[in-house]
Amino acid sequence: MALSSVPLEETPDQLGAYPRLSDDQLGALAAVGEQQSVAPGDVLFKEGDEDYDFLVILDGKVAMVQDGESGEQLIAVHGPRRFLGELGLLVGQPAFFTAKVVEPGDVLRVPIERLRERVGDDPAFGDLVLRAFLQRRSILIGLGAGLRIIGSCYSAGTRRLLEFVARNRLPHRWLDLEEDTDAERLLTRLGVRTDETPIVLLGDALLRNPSNAALARALGLSFPARRRDIADLVVVGAGPAGLAAAVYGASEGLTTIGLDGVAVGGQAATSARIENYLGFPSGLSGPELAERARIQAQKFGATLTVPGEVTSLGRHDGHYVVEIDQGPPIEASTVIVATGVRYRRLPVPGIDRFEGASVFHAATIMEARVCAGDPVAVIGGGNSAGQAALFLSRHASGVRLIVREPDLSQNMSRYLIDRIERTPEIEVLLNAEVRSVEGEKSLEAITVEDNPSGERRRIEGRALFVFIGAQPHSGWLGNALALDKKGFVLTGPAAARAAGEPRDCMLLETSRPGVLAAGDVRSGSIKRVASAVGEGAMAVRLVHEHFAAVARRPGQ
Numbered sequence: 001m002a003l004s005s006v007p008l009e010e011t012p013d014q015l016g017a018y019p020r021l022s023d024d025q026l027g028a029l030a031a032v033g034e035q036q037s038v039a040p041g042d043v044l045f046k047e048g049d050e051d052y053d054f055l056v057i058l059d060g061k062v063a064m065v066q067d068g069e070s071g072e073q074l075i076a077v078h079g080p081r082r083f084l085g086e087l088g089l090l091v092g093q094p095a096f097f098t099a100k101v102v103e104p105g106d107v108l109r110v111p112i113e114r115l116r117e118r119v120g121d122d123p124a125f126g127d128l129v130l131r132a133f134l135q136r137r138s139i140l141i142g143l144g145a146g147l148r149i150i151g152s153c154y155s156a157g158t159r160r161l162l163e164f165v166a167r168n169r170l171p172h173r174w175l176d177l178e179e180d181t182d183a184e185r186l187l188t189r190l191g192v193r194t195d196e197t198p199i200v201l202l203g204d205a206l207l208r209n210p211s212n213a214a215l216a217r218a219l220g221l222s223f224p225a226r227r228r229d230i231a232d233l234v235v236v237g238a239g240p241a242g243l244a245a246a247v248y249g250a251s252e253g254l255t256t257i258g259l260d261g262v263a264v265g266g267q268a269a270t271s272a273r274i275e276n277y278l279g280f281p282s283g284l285s286g287p288e289l290a291e292r293a294r295i296q297a298q299k300f301g302a303t304l305t306v307p308g309e310v311t312s313l314g315r316h317d318g319h320y321v322v323e324i325d326q327g328p329p330i331e332a333s334t335v336i337v338a339t340g341v342r343y344r345r346l347p348v349p350g351i352d353r354f355e356g357a358s359v360f361h362a363a364t365i366m367e368a369r370v371c372a373g374d375p376v377a378v379i380g381g382g383n384s385a386g387q388a389a390l391f392l393s394r395h396a397s398g399v400r401l402i403v404r405e406p407d408l409s410q411n412m413s414r415y416l417i418d419r420i421e422r423t424p425e426i427e428v429l430l431n432a433e434v435r436s437v438e439g440e441k442s443l444e445a446i447t448v449e450d451n452p453s454g455e456r457r458r459i460e461g462r463a464l465f466v467f468i469g470a471q472p473h474s475g476w477l478g479n480a481l482a483l484d485k486k487g488f489v490l491t492g493p494a495a496a497r498a499a500g501e502p503r504d505c506m507l508l509e510t511s512r513p514g515v516l517a518a519g520d521v522r523s524g525s526i527k528r529v530a531s532a533v534g535e536g537a538m539a540v541r542l543v544h545e546h547f548a549a550v551a552r553r554p555g556q
Contacts, residue, residue, distance in 0.1 A: 008061055008102055011076040016128075017135035020081035021056065025125050026108075028118060029056060033110035038062075044084065044099040044107065047146075048203015050220065052095060054115040055084040060105020066097045066145045075145060077102065083129070086136035090295055092220040094202060096146035096171045116299070130295065134288055137169065141365050146171025150183050151198025153441050157209050158198040159356035164212045166356075166366045167263035167270075168306065169287050170219065178441055212307050213326045221306050231255045232554040233543060234322050234332040236310050237473075239266020240529050241519025242338035243293035244536030249336075250300035252540060254554050257330060258302055259322070261309030265290025266340045267470070267520070268529050270362030271384060272391035275415065277529055287364055289529075310339075313480040313515070320515065333554075334546060336539045337481070337489055337510070337517040338532075341470035346379065351437050351464075358443035359464045363388035368395040371463035377446055379434060380467030381405045386416035388465050393425040400459055401428045402448055404468075437464070472521050482511035488523035491516070506542045508535060514546050 011018060021029070038044070038060060045052035047067060055062075057080055064075040064084070075097055078084065084099050089112065110118075119126035140146055147165060151158030153176050165172045175183035177197065190206060192199055200207040200215060207218060235245045238260035249256035263269060271286035297304060309325040319331045343361040345351075351359055360367045363378075368391070376396045378389045381403040389401045401420065408417045408428065420426050429448060435456065436447040443464055449456045472487045482490045482498035490498050492507050499511035508516045518535035520527050525535065547554055 008063075008077060010061070010079045010082075014139065015135050016131045017139060018076065018078065018082055019128055019132055021083065021128075025122070025128075026056065026058075026081065028122065028125075029108060029110050032114040032118065033108040035106055035108055037104075037106050038101045039104050040101055042101040044101065045095050046098040046203060047095055048205055049095045052085075052089070054089060054110040054112060055099070056108040056110065057082050057084070058106040058108055060101060060107075061103040062107070063100050063102045064097050065100055066143075075140070075143060080105075083132075085133065086140065087133040087291060088137075090130070090133060091291075091298070093170075094219060096140055096202070120299070130292065134291060137171065137291075138287075138365055140171035141169065142369060144171075144173035144369065146173070146202070148173055148175060148201040149198055150175045150177065150186060150192075150201070152177040152194075153357050154178070154353070155198055160212065161198055161200065161210075161215065163356040164215065164262075164307075166364075167362065168221075169263075169269070169291070169364070169366070176441075211326070216307055229255075230319050231257050231330060231332040233257070233334050233336065233540075234259065234320070234330055235336045235338060236260075236313075236322065237266065237338035237340055237519070237521070238264045238294075238304060238306065239338060239340040239519060239532065240268050240289070240293070241340070241532040241536040241539075242266070242336070243290070243297060244533040245336045245338060245518060245539050246297040246302040246304065246536075247293065247300060248537045248540040249543070250297060250302035252544070254540070254543070256297075256302040257332070258297065258304040259308030259310055259324065259330075260304075260306050261325075262307065263290075264294045264304060264306055267343070267384075268532075270364065271387050272364055272368075273387055274529055275387075276413065285364075310476055313337075313477060315512075320512075334514045334543045335516070336536070336543070337474075337477070337515065337521060338519045338536060338539075339473040339476070340520040340532075341527075342473045343467065344469050344471060346434060346464075346466045346468060348434055348437055354437065354439065354443050354464070358439070358462060359437075359466065361466055363391050363465050367463070367465070368392060371396055373397055374462035375400075375460050376463040376465065377402055377434075377459060377461040378465045378467065380469075381408060382411045382467060382469070383413055383416060385465075385467040386412045386420060388467060389426050390416070390419055390423060392465065393423050396425075396463075399426045400448075400461070401426055402432050402434060403428065403430050404433055404451070406431050434464075470520070474521055480512070481515065481517075484523040486523075488525075489517040489521050490523050494523065506545060508539050508542055509546075514543075514550075516542055 061079050065072045196208045232254035233249045233256045235242045235258045246258040269286045269290040273283045275283040312323045314321040322330045375398045377400040379402045393399045431451045435449045438445040445460050495511040496505035516539045518539040519532035
């Protein structure tokens with residue numbers, strides 16, 4: 001749609017996404033920014049730009065637009081006292097849309113470093129900006145703005161990329177070569193053969209069948225450069241425990257590197273709403289918790305790298321060596337293992353071909369957009385499944401919650417059960433399991449068996465959400481640390497006994513001195529977000545105790 005055909009009224013504010021700055025806030029920014037006159041048609045930054053400023057509109061209007069297959073598409077219109085940008089500006093990602101002037105006026109350019117200083121000096125202003133940027137990221141995701149992924153639904157590469165961008169909450173839209181006629185025309189225009197797909201487009205950049213690491217580098221999520229010195233602390237895993245460790249480690253002066261092979265936030269980031277986290281009586285979304293923690297860790301100087309798939313833990317010349325897939329190894333004085341757990345896959349024949357396209361292990365706005373208005377099924381009887389069912393009931397035409405146990409109360413919190421029972425859009429099937437899936441290009445139906453009677457029932461469903469428990473993500477450790485029979489990392493006295501060493505082992509310390517474990521991967525941990533955050537913070541305290549025990553200061 002051409003901008004000339006769009007009314008130029010400002011887009012109304014939505015949950016704090018488009019606030020206006022006060023006189024005091026404008027004055028403080030003017031002291032560190034530069035005023036610039038702009039005219040209609042001027043592009044302040046464009047989709048794909050990696051280096052752009054925080055911009056405040058003083059006079060005139062600016063439109064946020066994205067390039068579409070049928071021309072420019074409008075996202076929002078901003079007027080005086082509003083600021084531009086979204087979450088990517090704070091975390092070093094390229095722009096996912098273009099800012100174009102539609103009415104003449106003036107803007108204030110504030111370099112990103114000056115913005116960070118203002119955010120640090122004025123917490124109220126910082127919260128205003130962060131809340132707006134988080135909301136704008138959700139809006140972009142809901143609109144399908146940002147990256148364009150073009151590939152076949154039958155392609156494993158396409159499914160891999162879709163899962164990666166979804167887990168990392170990157171705005172995107174998928175053009176299926178099997179369904180979308182625009183996709184084939186676009187490939188022809190770009191001179192791309194079908195055997196070179198999937199491709200990723202952002203602005204002028206075109207990536208042919210990129211690996212997750214290559215896509216991450218293009219989006220500013222690259223590996224850290226090979227360090228000449230020894231890091232004080234490497235945190236493996238960026239779920240709640242790992243993010244807490246990164247925040248506390250960096251804030252207490254430790255040179256801290258955080259690594260995760262998939263995405264920041266871990267399993268918590270796959271939850272649309274965490275309702276029992278202390279201090280948030282109305283709940284907190286998992287993605288918001290992850291993004292806030294990421295920004296907080298980077299604020300204190302921690303380096304967070306995704307994907308940074310750690311493949312092994314070794315020892316060299318008195319230091320620990322963390323080996324990374326497709327990246328340089330990192331040496332560190334101490335290590336915190338916070339790799340959490342990975343959801344189990346449903347053992348049903350043929351389900352693999354739907355993974356990432358219509359079978360999911362997360363329920364956020366990304367997945368809800370895929371199945372909006374369609375019937376869906378959720379498998380599982382724990383809190384994750386309950387939260388997913390409630391969230392999806394606001395988007396899908398109906399939700400079947402399939403539970404193997406005879407009673408929801410066996411694994412689900414009471415507050416969730418009460419809400420599910422009051423939600424007419426959710427049908428609960430107890431004592432039931434999925435036996436088969438149907439569909440050609442995407443999921444069409446599932447067959448559910450009632451375990452007591454053996455009776456089978458065909459249920460239509462355009463998407464399947466699987467939450468059937470998890471297993472520790474500890475295989476990469478090999479024999480480096482002592483594990484319990486289920487693969488969880490042993491800590492404390494149990495770790496010392498397993499190692500057969502006559503030494504006092506700190507509460508979260510593993511069978512190797514200076515290597516600690518925190519969160520869900522630790523044997524005996526409480527599988528809750530709050531306890532994981534607490535363990536991550538505690539682990540950093542124990543890192544300092546380790547340095548004291550070996551009579552060494554951080555940085556030496």
